[in-house]
Amino acid sequence: KAGVTQTPRYLIKTRGQQVTLSCSPISGHRSVSWYQQTPGQGLQFLFEYFSETQRNKGNFPGRFSGRQFSNSRSEMNVSTLELGDSALYLCASSGGQGNEKLFFGSGTQLSVL
Amino acid sequence: QQPVQSPQAVILREGEDAVINCSSSKALYSVHWYRQKHGEAPVFLMILLKGGEQKGHEKISASFNEKKQQSSLYLTASQLSYSGTYFCGTDFSGTYKYIFGTGTRLKVLA
Numbered sequence: 001k002a003g004v005t006q007t008p009r010y011l012i013k014t015r016g017q018q019v020t021l022s023c024s025p026i027s028g029h030r031s032v033s034w035y036q037q038t039p040g041q042g043l044q045f046l047f048e049y050f051s052e053t054q055r056n057k058g059n060f061p062g063r064f065s066g067r068q069f070s071n072s073r074s075e076m077n078v079s080t081l082e083l084g085d086s087a088l089y090l091c092a093s094s095g096g097q098g099n100e101k102l103f104f105g106s107g108t109q110l111s112v113l
Numbered sequence: 114q115q116p117v118q119s120p121q122a123v124i125l126r127e128g129e130d131a132v133i134n135c136s137s138s139k140a141l142y143s144v145h146w147y148r149q150k151h152g153e154a155p156v157f158l159m160i161l162l163k164g165g166e167q168k169g170h171e172k173i174s175a176s177f178n179e180k181k182q183q184s185s186l187y188l189t190a191s192q193l194s195y196s197g198t199y200f201c202g203t204d205f206s207g208t209y210k211y212i213f214g215t216g217t218r219l220k221v222l223a
Contacts, residue, residue: 004154033211042115043155043200056210090140090154098207099143099162104154 002027003095004105012111018079021108025072025093032074033102034066037088046089049074050096078110086112114139116201116214124220125191128171131185133217135201143203144177144184150197158186158199193219 005024013019025032026097034046049068066076072093078085088109092102116137125131135144143162147155161177161184173195177184188195201214 024152028137031209035211035213042216043202045211045213048209048211050209054206058210092155092211094211098204098209099160100210101157102145102147102155102202103157104147106154 001028003090004103006089006091006105006108008108009106010080010109010111012113013081016112017081017082018077019081019110020075020077021091021110023074023076023091023093023105025091026103027055029093029095029103030072031096032068032072033092033094034074034076035090035092036060037090037107038086042103043090046076081112083112086110114205115212116200116203118201118214120215120217121215122218122220124222126222127155128190129221131191131219133188133199133201133219135184135186135214137182137203139182139205141177141179141182141184141203142205142207143174143201146175146184146186147202147213148195148197149200149202155200168204171205188219191219193223194223195219 009023031050033048036044047057052068062086063079068074090107092104094100146158149155172189175186199217
């Protein structure tokens with residue numbers, strides 16, 4: 001069974017640009033959640049999607065958005081990039097019933113110059 | 114509301130034991146534990162639900178005390194492969210909003 005796939009693996013952008021990251025969950029998983037990981041803040045929850053609906057979101061500005069498609073693949077978008085957005089962005093998939101094991105992808109390392 | 118983990122970092126020799134603690138100021142419904150090796154994705158270790166039950170994974174076990182809003186991860190006879198950063202996490206009563214602890218960096222030396 002293929003794991004969670006995130007693309008691209010690395011991205012370098014400049015301030016003010018926007019970026020789109022992709023996450024393909026494990027086959028059969030309907031929940032995808034996104035996290036920002038930085039050395040100082042650890043793993044911070046961005047949002048969670050289940051069957052194309054956002055069920056919860058973290059405390060991030062509106063520049064961070066996401067969506068989920070009918071095949072459960074998910075994308076997150078960050079507009080007007082700031083230097084502080086440099087981080088590892090991880091997504092995780094699960095069945096979506098709560099209190100379940102999360103399967104994480106290897107992440108997208110975003111560097112904003 | 115981020116759970117606080119202690120210690121922040123620990124260095125062990127192979128064969129030694131370690132305990133990692135996770136405390137929350139908010140009521141916990143369940144606790145997850147994950148390990149992340151450098152440059153890799155976090156990997157699920159175990160999940161504990163209300164009732165103080167212990168779960169085990171290889172020589173790693175954990176406990177959950179919902180009254181104290183605490184969970185502890187026990188690593189016995191540590192191996193080099195145990196090195197990594199350990200995170201506790203919860204979704205606070207099934208809100209689908211997973212909050213992770215501050216992390217504990219563990220290094221096992223030969």
